[in-house]
Amino acid sequence: MKSAVVLFPGINRQRDMMMALEAGTGIVPLSIWHTETELPDVDLIVIPGGFSYGDYLRCGAIAGRSPVMAEIIRAAKRGVKVLGVCNGFQILVETELLPGALMRNAHLKFVCREVRLRIENNTTFFTSSLNKGDVVSCPVAHGDGNYFASDDKLKQLEDEGRVVFRYVEGTNPNGAVNDIAGVVNRQGNVIGLMPHPENMIEAMHGRTDCWPLFEGLAAA
Amino acid sequence: MPTMKARVKVTLKNGVLDPQGKAIEHALDSLGFDGVSGVRQGRYFELDVDAGDKAAAETSVTAMCDKLLANTVIENYEIEVS
Numbered sequence: 001m002k003s004a005v006v007l008f009p010g011i012n013r014q015r016d017m018m019m020a021l022e023a024g025t026g027i028v029p030l031s032i033w034h035t036e037t038e039l040p041d042v043d044l045i046v047i048p049g050g051f052s053y054g055d056y057l058r059c060g061a062i063a064g065r066s067p068v069m070a071e072i073i074r075a076a077k078r079g080v081k082v083l084g085v086c087n088g089f090q091i092l093v094e095t096e097l098l099p100g101a102l103m104r105n106a107h108l109k110f111v112c113r114e115v116r117l118r119i120e121n122n123t124t125f126f127t128s129s130l131n132k133g134d135v136v137s138c139p140v141a142h143g144d145g146n147y148f149a150s151d152d153k154l155k156q157l158e159d160e161g162r163v164v165f166r167y168v169e170g171t172n173p174n175g176a177v178n179d180i181a182g183v184v185n186r187q188g189n190v191i192g193l194m195p196h197p198e199n200m201i202e203a204m205h206g207r208t209d210c211w212p213l214f215e216g217l218a219a220a
Numbered sequence: 221m222p223t224m225k226a227r228v229k230v231t232l233k234n235g236v237l238d239p240q241g242k243a244i245e246h247a248l249d250s251l252g253f254d255g256v257s258g259v260r261q262g263r264y265f266e267l268d269v270d271a272g273d274k275a276a277a278e279t280s281v282t283a284m285c286d287k288l289l290a291n292t293v294i295e296n297y298e299i300e301v302s
Contacts, residue, residue: 057288057289058291061291101291103236105239106237108243148293175237
């Protein structure tokens, strides 16, 4: 699988993501600068974490309206896979490629720690190497990860099995509704999550719980 | 084309929890302001807009709100042009 990582001013987790993608897919990912209006021919576009445009207005709001995102929206509609992590997830909900909104953490504090994530849907391109119900440790680092969706939208997400990652009860770090940590679009090719699985894949990270997510990309 | 002043108020929709508003409410309480409840935090923008007339300015600012200034999943907006 060929992949590319999108770079916005203020993004800071791209190196970790690129290393994880290279390790998982065996191919060095390309990088896409935010002003580009032509995308390289890749199977997967990843929007990494960070603080694009200093989180001005709302997290991900400005990046979501940048030239490259218009192209990424078009690519996603064609079926190109898109993964957003942390700020990348915030950008994807701002573009409405994913439903809902990510609000300020309920306790108003930036949270940087490990959580436990349950795999709720293992039929996606990012979770196919794990089993439904598997629980992995994963770090989070965000101030605005409090997932919100209207009651109707929430019911739809749950009924359609589109919650991919859920915080294990008692580890919800931000007040997200239904303990939602990550969701997938209806087509199944756009996934966003607040935690940072790219930071739990090698021995030096303390655990390798999230390695199967990246390992599985090679076959996806 | 005349330049008009647009004022935009963005507020959270009813039913969307506002932890920042709650924290402000607690702070007001701790400062001794009794009887304060229902504090909700919002955003306020002022824009100078070139437009043919007031209606055109309102149409233009409405599009700005829908596309950028507000997240209509969680927020409402009010526009005033003068």
